[in-house]
Every structure is written in C-alpha cells, then in structure tokens.
Amino acid sequence: MTATRERPEVSGPEHTQVAPVLRVSDLSVSYAPPRKGTHLGTGAALTAASLEVRPGEIVGIVGETGSGKTTLARATVGLVRPAAGRIELDGQDMGSLKGRALREFRRSGQVQLVFQDPLRSLDPDLTVAELVREPLDIAGTLSRAERDVRVAESLRLVGLEPESMLGRRPRQLSGGQRQRVSLARAISTHPKLLFCDEPVSALDVSNRNLVLSLLDRLRSELGLAVVIIAHDLSSLAGIADRVAVFYRSRVVEQGPIQDVLQRPAHPYTGLLTASAPSVAHVDRLRPEQLRPQPDARAWPSHGVCVFAPRCRFAHDACADQPAPVTLPGDREAACHVAGEWRTHLTTTKES
Numbered sequence: 001m002t003a004t005r006e007r008p009e010v011s012g013p014e015h016t017q018v019a020p021v022l023r024v025s026d027l028s029v030s031y032a033p034p035r036k037g038t039h040l041g042t043g044a045a046l047t048a049a050s051l052e053v054r055p056g057e058i059v060g061i062v063g064e065t066g067s068g069k070t071t072l073a074r075a076t077v078g079l080v081r082p083a084a085g086r087i088e089l090d091g092q093d094m095g096s097l098k099g100r101a102l103r104e105f106r107r108s109g110q111v112q113l114v115f116q117d118p119l120r121s122l123d124p125d126l127t128v129a130e131l132v133r134e135p136l137d138i139a140g141t142l143s144r145a146e147r148d149v150r151v152a153e154s155l156r157l158v159g160l161e162p163e164s165m166l167g168r169r170p171r172q173l174s175g176g177q178r179q180r181v182s183l184a185r186a187i188s189t190h191p192k193l194l195f196c197d198e199p200v201s202a203l204d205v206s207n208r209n210l211v212l213s214l215l216d217r218l219r220s221e222l223g224l225a226v227v228i229i230a231h232d233l234s235s236l237a238g239i240a241d242r243v244a245v246f247y248r249s250r251v252v253e254q255g256p257i258q259d260v261l262q263r264p265a266h267p268y269t270g271l272l273t274a275s276a277p278s279v280a281h282v283d284r285l286r287p288e289q290l291r292p293q294p295d296a297r298a299w300p301s302h303g304v305c306v307f308a309p310r311c312r313f314a315h316d317a318c319a320d321q322p323a324p325v326t327l328p329g330d331r332e333a334a335c336h337v338a339g340e341w342r343t344h345l346t347t348t349k350e351s
C-alpha cells in the first residue's frame with residue numbers, strides 16, 4: 001500500500017513529546033462585528049480555545065449545539081478569520097497566511113473536512129471518480145495518471161472497490177458507501193489533519209461502527225491526525241485518544257478520553273457522562289446529582305463562568321470565568337470547583 005505512513009506513538013508518557021500537527025492557542029472567533037474598543041464580537045462563537053492534535057491521534061470534540069465545535073474546524077481551514085489567538089499547522093502560523101498564500105494552503109488539501117451528510121456535501125452530478133479526484137485537480141500537483149492512481153488507492157483505503165465504484169453517482173450508493181466516498185475524497189490529498197464533523201450521526205448503527213473503525217484504521221495506517229466532532233460521547237469512547245469538551249464557546253475540559261469519561265473534572269462533563277448510559281464512570285453519576293437546584297442564584301450578565309447558571313456546585317468565585325487549569329494526568333479543566341464538587345456529591349449522596 002503506497003500511502004502507508006508510519007504511525008507515531010501518541011499514547012503514554014511520551015505523548016506530549018510528539019510535535020503536534022495542530023496547535024490552537026487562545027483562539028477566539030466571532031461572527032458578529034466587534035464591539036467598540038474590543039476585538040471580540042458580541043456573539044463569540046469561540047473564546048480563548050486551546051487544543052493540540054498529534055500525528056496518528058484521534059481527538060474527539062463534544063458539546064451541545066452552538067458551542068463552537070464547527071467554528072474550530074472552519075477557522076483551521078481558513079474559512080473564518082480568528083478575532084484573537086493563534087492556529088499553527090505543523091509549526092506554521094496560519095494567521096500569517098494571506099491572499100495567495102492562504103489560497104494555496106486551502107488548495108493543497110493539507111487539512112480536510114468531512115461532513116455529517118454526504119448526500120448534501122457530494123455533488124450529485126459527479127461520478128465517484130470525479131468526486132475523489134476533485135481535490136487533487138484543485139491541488140494541481142499530480143499528473144492525470146498519478147491522480148487516477150491516487151483515486152483508486154484512496155477508494156481501496158476506505159474499503160471500496162474502484163472497479164465497481166468509479167462510474168457511480170452519489171444516488172447510486174448506500175449511506176455508508178457515500179460517507180466512505182467522502183472519506184476517500186478527503187484523504188486523496190494525503191492530508192495531515194482530518195476534521196470530521198458528525199461523521200456518523202446520519203448513519204445506522206452498523207455503518208456507524210464501520211466508519212468509526214475505518215477512521216481508526218486510517219490514523220494507524222496513514223499517521224493521520226483526526227478530529228471527530230460529535231454530539232454524543234458514546235461514539236467517541238471506543239476510538240478517540242483524547243477528548244475536548246466544549247460549552248458555550250469555551251473548552252471547559254480536555255484530557256485522555258478514558259480518564260475524562262471515568263472521572264470527569266468539570267461538572268458539565270459530569271452531566272454529559274451521567275446522561276450517557278453507555279459510558280462507564282467511576283462514581284456512577286446520575287444526572288439528577290448534577291442538575292441545578294431550584295434555588296439557583298442570579299448571576300451577573302458578563303464575565304461569569306459559562307456553566308455557573310446551570311451548575312449545582314457554583315459558588316461566589318464562579319462570578320468570574322476561570323482560565324483552564326492543568327490537572328494531573330495531562331488534563332485541563334476550566335472550573336473553580338474542579339476536583340471539589342465530588343466532595344459535595346458524596347454529601348448529596350449520603351443525605
């Protein structure tokens with residue numbers, strides 16, 4: 001298999017010694033125009049988000065709708081400009097790319113996106129051959145013969161037989177086959193980083209498992225760095241190495257996925273895990289233990305911790321949004337009561 005690349009070791013204590021493919025530092029994005037005297041818009045889609053993804057690593061991003069997950073992907077491929085912060089790809093500052101350099105970066109296909117609904121993202125008039133070849137045509141670095149070889153190679157990598165697939169159009173494919181064509185299209189340029197936005201939520205359970213194990217195989221065989229955006233934790237639990245939890249434009253917690261799921265540090269992550277019956281966690285959390293109590297206090301309209309109004313464990317200090325703090329085990333949580341709320345939980349359990 002010509003496309004096979006060595007997968008660097010990304011788990012264990014050496015994890016942080018492998019240079020990240022993607023390093024996002026204090027990234028803020030706003031779609032609304034900035035307020036006078038500040039660089040942030042009124043409707044911040046992403047606020048001071050930091051995240052790293054290493055070669056061969058799968059990082060899951062979870063969070064409720066509108067929390068900024070897709071905005072991170074869009075900013076990374078240069079579709080939306082950051083209001084503040086830095087995005088580095090393989091050490092290169094993406095913010096320094098402008099005009100032609102930015103267009104060339106986009107054309108190169110170094111970062112690729114895979115969307116939730118391939119029926120909408122794949123042009124219905126193109127054949128599979130044309131769909132998978134299109135990013136290579138845009139990149140313009142390979143000869144026609146080399147592109148055809150790459151198309152066949154990409155289809156085989158996602159488990160599709162080129163001979164029977166090349167002439168078909170999207171409507172002649174099953175949902176699972178369409179998503180695999182999307183993946184073949186995305187990997188055809190040999191990207192360094194793949195952003196998959198809800199890649200399995202439109203699929204049935206068997207196709208879901210198939211696409212997830214395919215992503216797992218691609219990161220192993222190609223050394224691809226993969227970010228999977230998902231609403232539910234359970235689809236990530238089996239394959240992600242790390243997880244970042246988004247809430248209202250902020251990364252509220254991140255770390256190795258098994259540690260985060262088994263012992264969440266942020267009360268919002270606690271609520272998420274407690275609400276996902278298939279996710280095993282040490283404390284056997286129940287959603288009612290983490291939901292706000294009826295006498296929840298009134299919070300100021302600005303600067304307050306984004307989760308405080310929903311947090312059962314919030315106290316006076318939570319009137320200020322905390323910056324993420326480093327926790328043992330390569331973890332981070334942006335919470336004044338990280339580690340403390342479990343004590344209250346025990347009290348709650350006993351009372």
Ligand SMILES: Nc1ncnc2c1ncn2[C@@H]1O[C@H](COP(=O)(O)OP(=O)(O)OP(=O)(O)O)[C@@H](O)[C@H]1O
Nearest residue numbers: 031032044045063064065066067068069070071072
């Ligand atoms: N093009 C846009 N113009 C204005 N606001 C936008 C635009 N795209 C997203 N937003 C807003 O930015 C915020 C973050 O949106 P984003 O799509 O990143 O969230 P998400 O976590 O990916 O949500 P979902 O899970 O529903 O896809 C939301 O409040 C959304 O309404």
